[in-house]
Amino acid sequence: MMRTLLFMLTFLAITAMTSAQNKKTIYDFKATTIDEQPFDFSTLKGKKVLVVNVASKCGYTPQYAQLEELYKKYSDKNFVIIGFPANNFLSQEPGTNAEIKEFCTSKYQVTFPMMAKISVKGKDIDPLYSWLTSKDQNGILDAPVKWNFQKFMINEQGEVVGFAAPGDKPFDEKIINWIEK
Secondary structure, rough: OOOHHHHHHHHHHHHHHHHHOOOOOOHOOOOEEOOOEEEEEHOOOEEEEEEEEEOOOOOOOHHHHHHHHHHHHHHHHHHEEEEEOOOOOOOOOOOOOOHHHHHHHHOOOOOOEEEEEEEEOOOOOOOEEEEEEEEHHOHHHHHHHHOOOOOOEEOOOEEEEEEEEEOOOOOOOHHHHHOOO
């Protein structure tokens, strides 16, 4: 009996250690910037990160202005916003990376980091978004992207800690409380 108990405890400990070692964080991912440069998320260690899928021809597109305001207000407090253009919803982001960059900078003066256009759902979902949206991968929550401007909150350890719906504005209490916590 004692041997069986010892075996079971050892097995559980090894399983727990292996599971913890295999747990991914945002720091395990890389992307391409809107300027076609490599971007390694490990450069964001120690920062809170708000990841947002964006689109230029959406009813929520004016959130770009609020996202920029949020970024400017909190960027000196170890906070960053990363925008990911995506064309998954009614073709509301049809432009090229260059066109998207021009639109964001000229119309909304966006200075927060923007990545190259990706897919945030479906068979061609980007690996980062697969991780963000699946509890099986992130260990915290299932949050499939419902529309443009869904926001994912990543803590200073690179873990998903929550999300805000597309209609939740950047200065929503949930987002501000998370940043200021």
